[in-house]
Amino acid sequence: MTEVVLGADLVLRLEVEAFLFHEMELLDTWQLDDWLELWTEELSYLIPATDKPDGDPDEDLMFVQDDRFLLTQRVRSLMNGTAWVESPHSTTRHMTANVRASVRDDGVVQAKVNFVVYRSQGSSLNAFPGHSHYELVRGGEYGFRIAKKRVVLDLEELRPHGRVAILL
Amino acid sequence: MKELPLIIDDRETPKFWVNRRTMVDQEILERERAEIFDRCWLYVGHESELPNVNDFKTRRVGGRSVIFTRSRDNEINVLVNTCPHRGMIVESRASGNGRLLRCFYHGWAFNTAGDLISMPDEESYPDGWSKAERCLPRPAFIDNYRGFYFLCWDGEQKQSLEEYLGGATDFIDLIADQSDTLMQVAPGTHLYSIKANWKLLVENSFDGYHALTTHNRYIQMVTASGADMKSRMTGRDGASNFPGGGLDLGNGHAAVANADQSGGDYAGTLSRAFQDKETQALHRERRDGLVARYGEHWTDRMLGGRNVLIFPNLMLIDLGMGCTIRTFYPEEPDYMEVTAWEISPPEMDERLLKLRLSDFLTFWGPAGLATPDDIEALERCQRGYRAHGIDPWNDISRGMGKQRPKTDDELQMRAFWRRYNELLTGEAARPEVEVYRRVARQSAA
Numbered sequence: 260m261t262e263v264v265l266g267a268d269l270v271l272r273l274e275v276e277a278f279l280f281h282e283m284e285l286l287d288t289w290q291l292d293d294w295l296e297l298w299t300e301e302l303s304y305l306i307p308a309t310d311k312p313d314g315d316p317d318e319d320l321m322f323v324q325d326d327r328f329l330l331t332q333r334v335r336s337l338m339n340g341t342a343w344v345e346s347p348h349s350t351t352r353h354m355t356a357n358v359r360a361s362v363r364d365d366g367v368v369q370a371k372v373n374f375v376v377y378r379s380q381g382s383s384l385n386a387f388p389g390h391s392h393y394e395l396v397r398g399g400e401y402g403f404r405i406a407k408k409r410v411v412l413d414l415e416e417l418r419p420h421g422r423v424a425i426l427l
Numbered sequence: 428m429k430e431l432p433l434i435i436d437d438r439e440t441p442k443f444w445v446n447r448r449t450m451v452d453q454e455i456l457e458r459e460r461a462e463i464f465d466r467c468w469l470y471v472g473h474e475s476e477l478p479n480v481n482d483f484k485t486r487r488v489g490g491r492s493v494i495f496t497r498s499r500d501n502e503i504n505v506l507v508n509t510c511p512h513r514g515m516i517v518e519s520r521a522s523g524n525g526r527l528l529r530c531f532y533h534g535w536a537f538n539t540a541g542d543l544i545s546m547p548d549e550e551s552y553p554d555g556w557s558k559a560e561r562c563l564p565r566p567a568f569i570d571n572y573r574g575f576y577f578l579c580w581d582g583e584q585k586q587s588l589e590e591y592l593g594g595a596t597d598f599i600d601l602i603a604d605q606s607d608t609l610m611q612v613a614p615g616t617h618l619y620s621i622k623a624n625w626k627l628l629v630e631n632s633f634d635g636y637h638a639l640t641t642h643n644r645y646i647q648m649v650t651a652s653g654a655d656m657k658s659r660m661t662g663r664d665g666a667s668n669f670p671g672g673g674l675d676l677g678n679g680h681a682a683v684a685n686a687d688q689s690g691g692d693y694a695g696t697l698s699r700a701f702q703d704k705e706t707q708a709l710h711r712e713r714r715d716g717l718v719a720r721y722g723e724h725w726t727d728r729m730l731g732g733r734n735v736l737i738f739p740n741l742m743l744i745d746l747g748m749g750c751t752i753r754t755f756y757p758e759e760p761d762y763m764e765v766t767a768w769e770i771s772p773p774e775m776d777e778r779l780l781k782l783r784l785s786d787f788l789t790f791w792g793p794a795g796l797a798t799p800d801d802i803e804a805l806e807r808c809q810r811g812y813r814a815h816g817i818d819p820w821n822d823i824s825r826g827m828g829k830q831r832p833k834t835d836d837e838l839q840m841r842a843f844w845r846r847y848n849e850l851l852t853g854e855a856a857r858p859e860v861e862v863y864r865r866v867a868r869q870s871a872a
Contacts, residue, residue: 306794308615310521317781320615320769322794324785332651333796336644342796343641344803415521416618418764422802423794 268360275360275370275395278403283353286426291334294426298405299396302327305409306423312411322423323410337426344424349380351425368395368403376427385420387427388413431819434848436841436856441827443841447815450624450808455851456760462850463739464489466581467679468591470741470754471495471505473770474574475611481539484522486766488578490756493566494518494528495576498540503571505578506541506563517563528563537563572596573603574610575752594863595680598735601728602745604721606772612752613784617767619793623805624812625740625757628765629843631801632742632753633683633734635835636825641804645697645790645797654700669728672831673838677862679738679846681839687730687747696732698748698786709776736839738846749787761809767791830860 285294298304306323307314316324325333336342357373370393378385394407410427417423433455435444449455469489476484477497484495485508492508494517510517510530517530517537527544529536535546541563549558566578570588577588589596603610621628631637639646650656671685701707717726735743742753753767769787771780789795793802823844826836838859845856 309618311615314615316784320613320784321788322792324788329789332648336796341644342800344799417793418620421620421793422799424799
């Protein structure tokens with residue numbers, strides 16, 4: 260019995276990892292329109308402020324609280340050259356590790372992930388370490404769609420980075 | 428070789444030029460610290476950040492670490508975060524609540540009013556040595572205007588905070604009056620940085636001219652949300668009984684401001700459109716409440732747009748859809764640290780508050796759809812100043828000579844630069860237009 264459960268957990272983790280590796284590849288190759296396709300219609304992309312990592316977007320000031328409309332606008336501006344901060348695009352590398360996946364009672368797959376994203380532009384290199392919490396639903400070409408992604412930066416201040424203009 | 432002046436303020440041509448050396452020179456930064464940051468009133472924090480007795484926040488103000496506290500007697504204090512014993516930083520946490528602030532080096536402990544309470548082996552100190560003489564140090568002056576706390580490091584400062592603020596007090600009233608009780612700073616702080624000179628952020632924070640180009644993507648977003656951008660952006664200056672435009676508030680303070688002329692149809696030029704009638708009704712309700720208290724005129728000013736500089740490094744930007752308190756300090760000539768808070772009326776309906784937080788971070792946040800582009804612009808300016816020996820001059824002449832400069836002119840920047848130049852060189856300049864005078868606040872109560 261124990262072996263069966265362990266096997267199922269392992270398969271789930273591999274499925275989630277395969278999905279996340281695909282997501283990271285789309286981000287690092289700036290295929291952001293395809294990346295947007297990975298999300299469910301209703302979505303929530305959150306980044307809390309560095310001094311309020313448990314921030315609630317209803318009450319607290321966040322860094323990002325995009326719904327589908329805002330995330331679509333964000334992606335559009337990153338791709339059409341009007342986001343000056345990413346024009347030209349910087350070079351990024353998303354590293355994902357320590358994936359822990361589980362299935363909630365309602366079938367939603369929850370994944371906790373540690374990450375570091377490197378961003379280089381010109382002579383500057385910044386690292387964005389953090390951890391993300393995904394809510395994934397089964398479906399789509401790559402096995403899942405993202406309903407919710409909460410990205411918590413392991414930084415106490417956004418310094419000297421100054422900004423988060425890329426997608427984490 | 429004679430050094431070029433810091434500014435050229437030519438009223439005849441007219442033209443106004445600023446020397447790019449002010450953006451790159453270490454010696455000028457040292458003079459700014461001595462003549463500006465060590466002498467002016469500087470913003471510390473807002474009363475609402477310390478709701479409970481023994482709450483504290485640590486932060487740097489004018490380059491020095493301070494502890495902003497509410498002590499047991501319910502007083503707000505600003506203590507310098509350095510132990511009187513050996514100088515160590517006493518409190519390293521960003522915020523907290525506790526009866527004692529304890530220096531771990533030798534165990535000296537202070538209460539939140541800064542009094543030295545205890546230390547190990549007090550008996551070994553000589554007779555006559557007094558704990559009362561070894562409290563946490565304080566700035567020369569601390570004062571507040573309607574919950575906004577400031578300090579001044581200079582014991583020679585002749586002006587009280589209210590005298591120093593002058594006409595700028597109206598612009599703090601326009602924020603504070605939005606609440607029946609006390610405006611509330613939201614939890615969550617934008618702590619970021621820009622690899623650029625701090626004065627570029629002064630200029631950028633009330634630069635109406637850059638909005639359409641730098642913030643094209645933000646305006647595209649607002650338009651896509653269903654807002655009629657054209658009616659929001661045009662014909663706003665000078666159309667109401669508050670003339671609006673660029674304002675010299677005196678003492679280096681300056682603003683661009685206008686009044687809401689929509690009668691409550693929208694919550695600010697740069698807000699995402701209300702997506703449903705319910706939210707719009709809530710907004711009208713809020714406006715009606717303000718009109719009942721303050722009348723149409725003051726309410727229209729309150730709900731209009733205002734980008735206000737409190738000299739030298741505090742920006743209060745209220746664009747109807749949200750309000751930011753933003754302060755910044757030069758760590759290096761080409762590097763500043765920026766701290767920004769959101770402030771709201773606590774009685775605001777939670778649905779409006781949620782929208783307000785979203786609009787705020789999307790416009791002013793360092794991960795939003797506008798501020799990262801400002802940061803990028805300022806950093807590229809700074810990189811351009813490596814050529815300051817080839818072209819030494821920034822041009823700030825826009826709208827010069829007009830009796831009534833507009834919000835996308837640059838009068839407000841010239842008011843800043845003239846005061847800046849006066850503090851560094853001693854050369855005073857007469858104002859370019861009549862200085863804004865404080866009006867009696869039109870409280871209905």
